[in-house]
Amino acid sequence: MDLARVLINFFRVESCGKCTPCRIGTKRAHDLLEGISRGKGTLEDLDSLQALSQELLELSNCGLGQTAGTPIKDMLAYFRAEVEAHIRLGICPVGVCPMHD
Ligand code: SF4
Numbered sequence: 001m002d003l004a005r006v007l008i009n010f011f012r013v014e015s016c017g018k019c020t021p022c023r024i025g026t027k028r029a030h031d032l033l034e035g036i037s038r039g040k041g042t043l044e045d046l047d048s049l050q051a052l053s054q055e056l057l058e059l060s061n062c063g064l065g066q067t068a069g070t071p072i073k074d075m076l077a078y079f080r081a082e083v084e085a086h087i088r089l090g091i092c093p094v095g096v097c098p099m100h101d
Contacts (some may be wrong), residue, residue, distance in 0.1 A: 001083050002096045004075040005033040011068035022065030025056045029072055037097040041087045050076055 012026035029052045032045045053069030053076075060066045075083060085093050092099055 001033070001037065001075055001079060001086070001092075002094070004071040005030070005037055007071040008033060008068060011064060014064060015068075016064075019059070019061045019065065021055050021059035022061070022068065025052050025060075025065070026068050028052060029056075029068075033072075036083065036086050037092070037099070039086065039090050039097075039099040041083075043084070043087055045087075046076060046080070046083065 008026060008030045011022075012030045015022045015026050017023040029049060032041070032049055032052075035041050036045060049072050053072040056069035057066050057073075060068070082093050085091055086097060086099070090099065
């Protein structure tokens with residue numbers, strides 16, 4: 001999950017801001033992942049992240065935005081249990097996330 005958070009932050013910073021799905025979507029996704037990493041996430045956030053990853057892919061104008069959703073999509077596909085542990089149990093299974101402010 002931490003890698004997805006770092007990667008979406010990269011896309012957020014590098015977004016030129018020309019199109020809304022990328023400009024807003026990367027920021028929103030980063031905010032959600034930050035919240036989860038600090039123990040403030042909800043299961044609804046995972047639905048939002050799934051939707052954001054699809055919107056980034058389908059609605060962004062260039063490869064940067066289209067690629068930005070991939071780390072989120074893969075995180076949810078392959079590491080969902082790890083992410084859910086942050087939400088349901090309030091722990092980071094790999095001991096990386098701060099889990100508090
Ligand atoms: S998808 Fe490409 S054009 Fe659109 S805001 Fe992102 S970087 Fe700019």
